[in-house]
Amino acid sequence: MNIVDLIANESSIITISRRGYIKRTAATEYRAQKRGGKGIKGAKSEEEDPIEHIFAASTHDYLLFFTTRGMVHWRKVHQLPALSRESRGRAIINIVPLEDGENVAACRAIRNFDEEDHFLLMVPKNGLVKKTPLSAYGRPRSNGIIAVKLKEDDEIIDVLVAKKGDEIVLSTVNGMAIRFRQSDARPMGRNTSGVKGISLTKGDSVVGMVVADPEATLLTACEKGYGKRTDIEDYRITGRGGKGVKTLSVTEKTGALISIKDVTDENDLMIITKLGITIRMKMEDVRVMGRATQGVRLIKVRDKDDIASVAKVPKVDEEEEDLENGEGEENTDITNETDTNTNNESNDESNNEEE
Secondary structure: OOHHHHOOOOEEEEEEEOOOEEEEEEHHHOOEEOOOOOOEEOOOOOOOOOEEEEEEEEOOOEEEEEEOOOEEEEEEHHHOOEOOOOOOOEEHHHOOOOOOOOOEEEEEEEOOOOOOOEEEEEEEOOOEEEEEEHHHHOOOOOOOEEOOOOOOOOOEEEEEEEEOOOEEEEEEOOOEEEEEEHHHOOOOOOOOOOEEOOOOOOOOOEEEEEEOOOOOEEEEEEOOOEEEEEEHHHOOEOOOOOOOEEOOOOOOOOOOEEEEEEEOOOEEEEEEEOOOEEEEEEHHHOOEOOOOOOOEEOOOOOOOOOEEEEEEEEOOOHHHHHHHHOOOHHHHHHHHHHHHHHHHHHHHHHOOOOO
């Protein structure tokens, strides 16, 4: 019997701070709130150590850590430190062998490396796309292996698993997006740089990448707390390497685009700010809007704070949510304050939802 067979298969939320502290927390510790709320206190994060990564994974998954230097390391999710929502976490250097000046750039949860016609797609900030068969990453090594060849001034932004027939959406900090077939990028070995995915204007860079699921919507989130959902079909298929189309109207009010996710009403959304404030909301509370709009307020961001990271997580069942609501006075008080605040702001925001 494998030790994994003795471990419950549960959904977890993993967070990594800028200074390199990591922790695993049960997803049920973050219950859903209404859109536009203030959130609840998560990690005890100092202003100089904001949260950089947040994502959901099963305790039975492998977690692949892609570093700023183009390396990849493996760890089982259940091997990560299981700590409370308020805990700072443990130094990732004790879990992943990083060199001086090297940081975790992206993470991806994988269950099976041997699926046929499955690929890992990597996108650095300069707009290239690198595609390699998933099986090439299926043999863990203690010191990691090369994932992608990077230029000196470049770094990995996002990584995903794509299969035969999938289409990809890339998006940028300045609110542009492009949709193309993953087959447009030929498979390459691990130690290669890739091909052009999107043409960038001066000062722009890639912020994220998703598989274009026709049954899903594209969630875009900005650093000042604004975001929206848009139908995937609003993004026409083009050849890779083009400039793309506007996916969100980036303004001083919204701040730069910082994340994109493919979501449905069957997902919840987790948002964490640089100061450690966390909110979990139902995706069905965020309505679908057109591409060239700035969206609605997802979370009320305090002064000197910004959204650090966004993740989609499994939806909380109503029965489970009711149970959690009755378990802690602290959560109940925060929710009451959030709900009241949300109701007071709803009228002010309604005029700004589509601009």
